[in-house]
Structure formats: C-alpha cells, structure tokens
Amino acid sequence: MKRPSASEGRRLARHWASEIARISTRPWRIMEICGGQTQAIVKFGIDQLLPPQIELLHGPGCPVCVTPLEMVDRALSIAARPNVIFCSFGDMLRVPGSDGDLLQAKAQGADVRVLYSPLDALSIAQKNPDKSVVFFAIGFETTAPANAMAVHQAKRRGLRNFSALVSHVLTPPAITAILQDPAQQVQAFLGPGHVCSVMGTREYEPIAARYRVPIVVSGFEPLDLLEGVWRAVVQLEAGKHEVDNQYSRVVDAKGNPASQALLERVFEVCDRKWRGIGLLPKSGLRLKYEYREHDAMRVFEVEDIATQEPAACISGQVLRGIKKPTDCSAFGTTCNPEHPLGATMVSSEGACAAYHAYGRARIPAERLARGADGAAGGAA
Amino acid sequence: MCLGIPGRVVSRDQEDDLLMGRVDFGGVSRKVCLDHVPDVAIGDYVLVHVGFALSKIDPVEAQKIFDLLRELDQLGELDEAVEPLSFRGVPS
Numbered sequence: 001m002k003r004p005s006a007s008e009g010r011r012l013a014r015h016w017a018s019e020i021a022r023i024s025t026r027p028w029r030i031m032e033i034c035g036g037q038t039q040a041i042v043k044f045g046i047d048q049l050l051p052p053q054i055e056l057l058h059g060p061g062c063p064v065c066v067t068p069l070e071m072v073d074r075a076l077s078i079a080a081r082p083n084v085i086f087c088s089f090g091d092m093l094r095v096p097g098s099d100g101d102l103l104q105a106k107a108q109g110a111d112v113r114v115l116y117s118p119l120d121a122l123s124i125a126q127k128n129p130d131k132s133v134v135f136f137a138i139g140f141e142t143t144a145p146a147n148a149m150a151v152h153q154a155k156r157r158g159l160r161n162f163s164a165l166v167s168h169v170l171t172p173p174a175i176t177a178i179l180q181d182p183a184q185q186v187q188a189f190l191g192p193g194h195v196c197s198v199m200g201t202r203e204y205e206p207i208a209a210r211y212r213v214p215i216v217v218s219g220f221e222p223l224d225l226l227e228g229v230w231r232a233v234v235q236l237e238a239g240k241h242e243v244d245n246q247y248s249r250v251v252d253a254k255g256n257p258a259s260q261a262l263l264e265r266v267f268e269v270c271d272r273k274w275r276g277i278g279l280l281p282k283s284g285l286r287l288k289y290e291y292r293e294h295d296a297m298r299v300f301e302v303e304d305i306a307t308q309e310p311a312a313c314i315s316g317q318v319l320r321g322i323k324k325p326t327d328c329s330a331f332g333t334t335c336n337p338e339h340p341l342g343a344t345m346v347s348s349e350g351a352c353a354a355y356h357a358y359g360r361a362r363i364p365a366e367r368l369a370r371g372a373d374g375a376a377g378g379a380a
Numbered sequence: 381m382c383l384g385i386p387g388r389v390v391s392r393d394q395e396d397d398l399l400m401g402r403v404d405f406g407g408v409s410r411k412v413c414l415d416h417v418p419d420v421a422i423g424d425y426v427l428v429h430v431g432f433a434l435s436k437i438d439p440v441e442a443q444k445i446f447d448l449l450r451e452l453d454q455l456g457e458l459d460e461a462v463e464p465l466s467f468r469g470v471p472s
Contacts, residue, residue, distance in 0.1 A: 036383040117431020146432035258416040
C-alpha cells in the first residue's frame, strides 16, 4: 500500500465527504471512542468537512480524563509520603485532584518521576531497595499489558518494594453505559483501533447485536476516520448493526492472545468509577489477590477521601457526548490548559483540550457552514 | 499514551525469561518488551504502547502512524529518551 501525497490525501478526503453526503438520507449521530481519534478529528476538521446531517460526538476515550478523582487523591496521598518514589505517565502529572496535582506534590518535595514505561519502574525499585516504588497504572486496554507485565515481573523477581496503583478502565462497558443512558442518542460508534490491536474486535459483537448499533473499528488518520464514518453511514442507511473493521491493516479479530492471557492472569474485572460519569459495573481492572503484595491499594492505608469537583465543570457531560466543550461557560475563560478545571482540559486526548488547541473557542456559524474550506488539509 | 507508537526493532535480547529489545522511533532508541511479539525479527516494525510491543505492522503503516503522531504532538512520551541514535528512516 502506497502513501498518498498531501494533495491526493485532500482529494480523497473530499471524495469520502461527498460520498457520505450522497448516501445520507437523514441526520445521523456517530460517536468516536478513542481520545486520539477525537484529537485527530478536531485538528484536521473532519467534523467540519462532513455534511451537516452527520454529527460526530466525542466519547470517553481519554484515559487520563476518566481516572476517578478519588484515585488521583489517593495518588497524591501516597506520593507525599516519605520513602516513596511515585512513578507515573507524564499525562497524569497535571490532572487536578481535590487539592493540587502530582506536579505540585513534586514541587513540594515529593519524589515524583515521569516514566515512559511501567517496566522502567522495576529497575528503579531494584536500585532503591530502601524505598517504596509505586507506579500509577492507569489507562485503557492499550496500557494494561505493560502494567500487567510490570506487576507480574515484580512478583516473579521478588521485588517487594514495587507496587502499582491500578485504575484501569475497559472500553466495551463504556460503550454499553453510553447506550443505556436515556439522555444519549448515539446511533453508531467508531471503535478504538489501537485498543482492538490488543483485544481484537469480537467483544464488540454482542454490543452491536444487543443495542442494534453499528460499530466500525477505525484508525485515527483523517482518511481512516472519514472511511469509518462512511462505513457507519452505509450500515445505518441499510438498517444494519454489525462490527466492521476499517483498520484491518493493524487490527484483526483476535487481537494479541498473549497479552489477553497476561491480563487474565494478573487482573480481574471490577466495578470502576469513571470521572465525570460515575460508577460503571464491571468496567475496570484491578489486581488479583495473588498479586496483593504489589497492590498499592492494599500496601498503603489511605484515610477516607472526600472529593470535590469544581461546580462549573461540565466534563462529565462532555465525556458522554451530551455536550460539546464549547457549550461550557468556563471553556477558554476560567478553564484553559494552563488552569484546567476538569480533566478533559488537561490531556491532549481530552475533547476540551483538543478544542482549545485547535482554535475551536468560538466557531463563527459562517465558517461552520463553509465546512470543507481548508479542512482535512493534513489528510495524507 | 493511549496510541501506540511505531518503531523499528534494532536488537533482540533475552533478559531472564523476558524477550526485550531496542526499538528505534524515528531516531530515538528505547528499550522495549518484545515478549508478546515473539516472532519479531531485527528490522521489523512494531506498534509499541508504553514500552511494550503489542503487534507487528508493515513499514509503510508504521511511517504513516509515526507522521500523524508527530503532527498531533503525541510523541512526548519519548522525551525521556536516553540518547538519540542516528536517524533510521523508513522506506517510503
């Protein structure tokens, strides 16, 4: 497969957009799940390139955004203790807890370190036997195998000073929760391409069948997203509801069986609170009892945490696709990436941060109407 | 963090019971766990999530994803790189 040139990419993008317009007989609402897809859609103006009857709703697929406030507060509490080296992905550092964030904790003297990989925390634990090394293991199914491997190796190597604060979330229960929400009217989903490279596509089949909703696993390049929307509209117009795979160059139906086996070995499914959304049954992963010596939830006693979200923040509704970031009175004024009120403004994969980064503060109606002008310029 | 970063396998090293290796991400080399892509060969491209290779991908796809991640400013997690190696381009 050859890479299209930039001009060829623009031509193909306009082709997909006009094909979508041609086959759409009525308005359709389609939600992308993955935060990377959200970011690409907003950056390349995919939503503006589409005909007005197709609305893209942004889903809860930003792992940093949905990590529950209680867990951030717990992380802050553990990080502040003496003899703790607290390790995290960089994206989590500025996520606001009830009182401050990890970056502020670091400024106040906590040993907070940003790691590329949880496996790097194992060597830190080996080199610092007198310290307790804690890794903040968050994310969807994409980061879960690496986190599981870190804990599994810690147990195997007897690294008793390593533990993980696990706050994993799963994609299928989030889709189910959105479909069960009476306020929500999503008619089709773009499935998360990289999540499915781990998990495969089969676990989405019961959801598509039960809720009669097309799920098109898509990549996150502009042309992938447009083709994913087109495939979803084809199904919607035909009254079909199947799992379709636009991203077969990277994703197959079975995913990575070795990773799935490791997840099964180390983690168990649990109920999980999602920031802004609430408690979703069977929507998370936690460590199994066999790994309790490496479970920061058990290693560290944390006093009762009372959390408080800023009243002005509507990130919960943004995460469920009920509101757009620009519907919020705080957007771009009291809430911005420098001073985020809610997590959707912190991570670049959050819808609010994407809207802010790509100049969606206030979009004049005439520019929206023009749509295709200059949109999808990077579609290559 | 949630999107995988594609890179080229430059070495395979058995560490204990784990297959590790070095992967080159557009000139930045990182140690990566290759245990779940056991048939990967030197020169192959893999999709890596937080230091863990989850699938093999073809070189053209690897370059496309890498270019897009750069455009989306999503390569920040490689910033902690130990030392940059000489750039090894992807055939296009």
